[in-house]
Amino acid sequence: MTHNPMPYRTAPQRTAPSDPATVPTEDPVEDTARTSRTGQRRTPGATTHHAAVDTRPHILVVHRWRDEHALYENHIDHTTHRVTYVTTELGWSSLPPAAAGVVEVTATDDFDQVSAAAATLTALFGAPDRVVALNEGDLDTAAALRARLGLPGQPPQDLARFRDKLVMCETVGAAGVRTPAFADAPDAAAVRAFAETHGWPVIVKPRRGTAGRGVLRIDSPAGLSALDELPGEERLVQEFCADRIYHIDGLWSGGHLGPWRASRYVNSCADFTTGAVLGSAEEDDPQLAGRTG
Numbered sequence: 001m002t003h004n005p006m007p008y009r010t011a012p013q014r015t016a017p018s019d020p021a022t023v024p025t026e027d028p029v030e031d032t033a034r035t036s037r038t039g040q041r042r043t044p045g046a047t048t049h050h051a052a053v054d055t056r057p058h059i060l061v062v063h064r065w066r067d068e069h070a071l072y073e074n075h076i077d078h079t080t081h082r083v084t085y086v087t088t089e090l091g092w093s094s095l096p097p098a099a100a101g102v103v104e105v106t107a108t109d110d111f112d113q114v115s116a117a118a119a120t121l122t123a124l125f126g127a128p129d130r131v132v133a134l135n136e137g138d139l140d141t142a143a144a145l146r147a148r149l150g151l152p153g154q155p156p157q158d159l160a161r162f163r164d165k166l167v168m169c170e171t172v173g174a175a176g177v178r179t180p181a182f183a184d185a186p187d188a189a190a191v192r193a194f195a196e197t198h199g200w201p202v203i204v205k206p207r208r209g210t211a212g213r214g215v216l217r218i219d220s221p222a223g224l225s226a227l228d229e230l231p232g233e234e235r236l237v238q239e240f241c242a243d244r245i246y247h248i249d250g251l252w253s254g255g256h257l258g259p260w261r262a263s264r265y266v267n268s269c270a271d272f273t274t275g276a277v278l279g280s281a282e283e284d285d286p287q288l289a290g291r292t293g
Contacts (some may be wrong), residue, residue: 054082054125056080056081056082057080057081057082057129057130058081058082058083058084058121058125058126058127058128058129058130059076059081059082059083059084059128059129059130059131059132060084060085060086060118060121060128060130060131060132060145061083061084061085061086061131061132061133062085062086062087062108062114062131062132062133062135062138062141062142062145063085063086063087063091063094063095063108063133063134063135064087064088064090064091064108064135064137064138065091065094065135066090066091066093066094067094068094069094069134070094070134071096072096073096073098078096078098078099078100079098082100082101082125083096083098083099083100084099084100084101084102084103084121084124084125084128085099085101085102085103086102086103086104086105086108086114086117086118086121087102087103087104087105087108088104088105088106088107088108089104089106091108092104100125101121101124101125103117103120103121104117105117108133108135108137108138108141109137109138109140109141110141111140111141111144111145114141114145115145115148118131118145118149127149128149128151129151130151130152130153131145131146131149131151131153136163136210137210139154139159139162139163140156140159140163140208142154143155143156143158143159144156163208164207164208164234165205165206165207165208165209165236166182166184166207166234166236169182169236169238180238180239180240180241181194181197181198181238181239182236182237182238182239183236183237184234184235184236184237185204185235185236185237186234186235187227188224188227188228190237191204191218191224191227191237192221192224194237195218195221195237198239199239200218200219200220200240201217201218201219201220201240202217202218202237202238202239202240203215203216203217203218203237203238203239203240204216204218204227204235204236204237204238205235205236205238206233206234206235206236207233207234207235207236208233208234211269211272211273212269212270212272212273213273214230214231214233214235215269215270215273216230217240217270244264244265245264245265245268246262246263246264246265246283246292247262247263247265247280248260248261248262248263248292249261249263261282261283262282262283262288262289262292263280263281263282263283264280264281264282264283265278265279265280266278266279266280266281267279
């Protein structure tokens with residue numbers, strides 16, 4: 001496969017500097033910079049940027065997709081902006097050829113690695129004016145990086161309502177919307193105490209999980225041992241609800257609800273993790289539409 005040329009490529013970033021917002025005095029990628037996706041090394045001592053004279057806004061994008069899910073060039077003019085990317089090895093194939101620079105990491109949801117990559121791009125292109133991330137798994141990383149660099153955009157405290165499932169439930173409940181009973185689940189004892197109050201089965205899930213990852217249905221105290229096999233992370237426990245599942249897609253302007261549509265799941269996210277097909281069908285029942293909208 002022929003790759004479009006890039007100004008450089010760096011080796012995967014493993015550790016973060018003490019202050020990623022600090023611009024190093026020397027080129028931090030001097031020994032590992034590349035001139036293209038093919039891995040050709042550039043001449044030692046050469047430079048591939050003009051940060052001292054280029055005043056175009058610098059936009060840093062955290063990118064993880066291997067396919068063309070995010071067509072950045074359709075929305076950001078790469079000639080009037082310096083657009084740099086932090087991506088994984090798989091993500092290289094879907095980057096726009098006009099990228100000003102790219103740093104590769106092994107995981108875009110690893111804040112230390114992304115911070116180190118941002119420091120490299122800051123050294124080469126100056127401090128970014130904006131940080132963009134579109135994949136749900138990278139929203140926390142981007143918000144934390146904005147906070148560290150003092151940039152505008154969604155901060156971690158605002159993002160929590162969309163990423164932390166415990167905060168989501170608390171927010172929805174405070175608005176007067178019915179939810180299944182829920183609680184923080186720091187350990188098996190908390191799950192057992194919840195079930196003794198609300199009954200078995202219960203659902204335990206990562207508070208910041210996606211795509212059904214790590215979701216467990218626990219039917220009895222004997223099933224609590226399954227929690228010991230899971231990696232350490234914050235979790236939520238919820239009352240099991242066997243009702244039909246819907247999702248609603250729409251546009252909220254901040255003042256009113258714009259276009260929206262309710263869809264019924266075919267199978268469930270939990271079924272998907274075991275190999276079942278997951279889909280959805282738009283709901284055209286006017287009675288249901290009236291209740292959901």
